[in-house]
Amino acid sequence: MAYRSLILLPLVAAFLAGCKPENKFQPPPPPDISVAVPLKQSIIPYEQLTGNTVAFNTVDLVARVEGFLESQNYVDGSPMKKGDTLFVIEQTMYKAKVQEAEAQLDAAKAELVQSEAEFDRQETLLRQNVSAQTTYDKAKAKRDSDRANVENAQGNLTIAKTNLGYTTVQAPFDGLVTKHLISVGELVGSSTATKLATIVQLDPIYVEFNMSEQTLLDIRAGLKKRLTLEELSKIPLDIGLMTEEGFPHSGHLNYVSPEVDPNTGTILIRGLFPNPKLELLPGFFTRIRVPLAQGAKEDLLVPNRVIAEDQAGQYVLTVNKDDVVEQKRIKTGQLLPGGLRIVTDGLKPDDRVVLTTNGRAVPGSKVVPKDGTIPPPPAGANITTTK
Known part of the structure; x- marks a missing residue:
């Protein structure tokens, strides 16, 4: 009897084991994904170039007649007004x-x-x-x-x-006079004109820079016509020095060379800037912001970080009406302050762009979209919000 019980025990155990419920795979829930429609704003496109400040006027003060220098009537480096007497020859x-x-x-x-x-x-x-x-x-x-x-x-x-x-050397315009080159009592103008000093006009001041031929053609396409000199003077320019944030100095276009340099493929451009506090000195390196078109146009903006690229080009991920992730090919434009990029083609104003960049959004997968926001660009970026 005991022997028969020993035989039945394994059979009962095997039977009980076969009665357990079967294990089934349970897929994870769709991930939460932050999405937002593209930011719609009016943008003034611009090109950022580099150049240098140039004095509005620079004149060498010379002795045009022979004689001994009798007096110097200014302090080296001081500002002088037009008509002020600077030097007197006997x-x-x-x-x-x-x-x-x-x-x-x-x-x-x-x-x-x-x-x-x-x-x-x-x-x-x-x-x-x-x-x-x-x-x-x-x-x-x-x-x-x-x-x-x-x-x-x-x-x-x-x-x-x-x-x-x-015999009286006067200031031809308002400006700063450099250090004197001839001392009082020296003979000047004995054989040729003797340089005494230099006067420099700093208000206003020029900024000169070179623009590529391609950029020039882009601007012409944006303006859709060749501008007159009066119209050129209405095109605003903004500059900033190496140590300054943004472009705090505002002026306007003043001159465009009538020819392109065939050796460099560039054209000389000049802007005119008020300089009442004499903050800008000739020779300063400047960053120049040049508008590529007149007036603002409405564009779609997305964070530059959500734009990906492969061999076929650039794309962003969007979520369709069925909450499924899609890949959309786009064309991009200018990178704006605040890390925003203009999307010129491939995106609609009501497209829900994926803002989450942790790899949880995969094309073809279902997600749970959560409303996010795209912060607008900071002030001072030639941008105005569309109402």
């Missing part, structure tokens, strides 16, 4: 030259008065057949010669006054 000799020229002019005028009176008398006598023709001709020649002497004396006086004026 004037004694040049004042004497003016007096001499004035005396010669007075003498020539006196001679002319006498010769004109004699000519009038001889002309009357000739009509009365009292004087000979030769006498009349001599009187006429004397009058004409004296007239020429007066004109010559007037020219000499003008030259003498001009040379006297050259």
Whole structure:
């Protein structure tokens, strides 16, 4: 009996084991995915280039007449106004030259008065057949010669006054004057014009930069016409220095070279910027923001981080109406401050773009979309929010 019980026990155990429920695979629930529609904003597209500041005016102050430098009437590096006296060259000799020229002019005028009176008398006598023709001709020649002497004396006086004026070197415009190159007491202008210093006008100030031929063609396509000089001056430009955030200095386009340099494939552009505080000095390296079109146009923006790329090009992941992930091919444009990228083609305003980038969104898989947001770009990026 005990032997039979030992045989039945394994059979009962096997039977009980066969009665357990069968194990089945339970798929995980769809993952939660953050999605948002593209940000719709009005964008002014621009190109960022580099260039340098250039003085609006730069003039070398030179001694145009010979003499000893008598005085320096400014402090090196100080701002001066137009017409301010900067240097004075000894004037004694040049004042004497003016007096001499004035005396010669007075003498020539006196001679002319006498010769004109004699000519009038001889002309009357000739009509009365009292004087000979030769006498009349001599009187006429004397009058004409004296007239020429007066004109010559007037020219000499003008030259003498001009040379006297050259003894005073004045500021031709408002600006900063560099350090003096000649000391008081030195002889200047003895053989050639002697450079005394340089005056630089800084307000306003130019910014010059080179633009590629392709960028120029893009701008022309955006503007859809060739602009006049007046229209060019209405195109805004913004610049920033190496140590500045963004582009705090605003100006406008001032000049576009009429030809492209065949060696570099670039064209020279110049902008004009107000500089009342003299913050910009000639030679500064600048970053320049150039608008590529007039007026803003509406664009779709997505975070640059959600854009992926493969051999076929760029794409983003979206979630359709059935909450299934799809891959959409796109074309992109400018990268904006705040990490946003303009999408020029392939995306619709109501497409739900996947913001989650942890690999949980797989094309063809079902997800649970959660509403997210795309932060707008920061202020000062040539962007205005669409109402």
